[in-house]
Amino acid sequence: MKKSFIYFTFIVLVASVSFSCRKKEKVKLPKGEEEVVVPCSGPQYFxxxxxxxxxxxxxxQDQMVAKRKALSNCRDELARSINTRIKAVTDNYVNSREFNNKEEVEERYENLTREVIDQEIAGTKTICxxxxxxxxxxxxxYIAIExxxxxxxxxxxxxxxxLSQEERLKIDYDYEKFKKTFEAEMEKLSQGR
Known part of the structure; x- marks a missing residue:
């Protein structure tokens, strides 16, 4: 029994070592095409x-100008992504609540979203x-932020x-309901990949 266990362990060890040492096969691309690897991109940056x-x-031609352009482009992209997601959350949230003047509330939410995004984009973390x-x-x-x-x-x-404390616009704001709506929207985004 002991010899067969040792033999089995040895076979498993040899098989796993040989499997891990194999070179990864390259995907054959059509003639005239070559893969381009872009720094700071890929699934870990989604x-x-x-x-x-x-x-x-x-x-x-200037290093600092290249950096400013990249950072500006990256922040714009992040802001668009956040704005799109928050818009969907806000629409779902506002539609699920009872408001007297729905249009005014939606407009205030949109303005608030722009202010928050502008403020938060400045505090992003560079990850690459x-x-x-x-x-x-x-x-x-090349840059990636989060x-x-x-x-x-x-x-x-x-x-x-x-905003909800202002006299002009008493909003029935429920953070937990908004957060739940937000998390559901983010879950949909994650499952879409």
Missing amino acids: TDKKTFRANAMGES EKLVKTQEGTYKY LTTDDLLESYNKRMQK
Whole structure:
């Protein structure tokens, strides 16, 4: 019994070592095509249910201009992604609540969303950055940034509470219901991949 267990363990060990040492097969591409690997991009840089992410590239003859272009493009992309998701959440949330003047409430939510996004985009975290020099002598700057949904929700909640206390617009604001709607929308996004 002992010898067969040792023999079995040895076979499993040899098989796993040989399997892990195999080179990964390259996917054969059509003639004349070659794969381009873009720094700071790929699945690990996709938005998921807990974090909004974006990546971009900027190119210039000046290193700092390349970086500013990349960061600006990346923040724009992140803001668009957040705005689209928050718009869907807001629509679902507003439609599920009873409001006297629905149009005015939706407009206020949209303005609030823009303010929160502008404020939060400034506080994003850089998760990847690469600077390369091209053969033409220009600089390309690649960057990826992220913002957690918790940070976004916290900021949104603070602004929403302030808005709901205004005399002009008494909003029946329920953070837990909004958060639940937000999380459901983020779950849909994660499952869409």
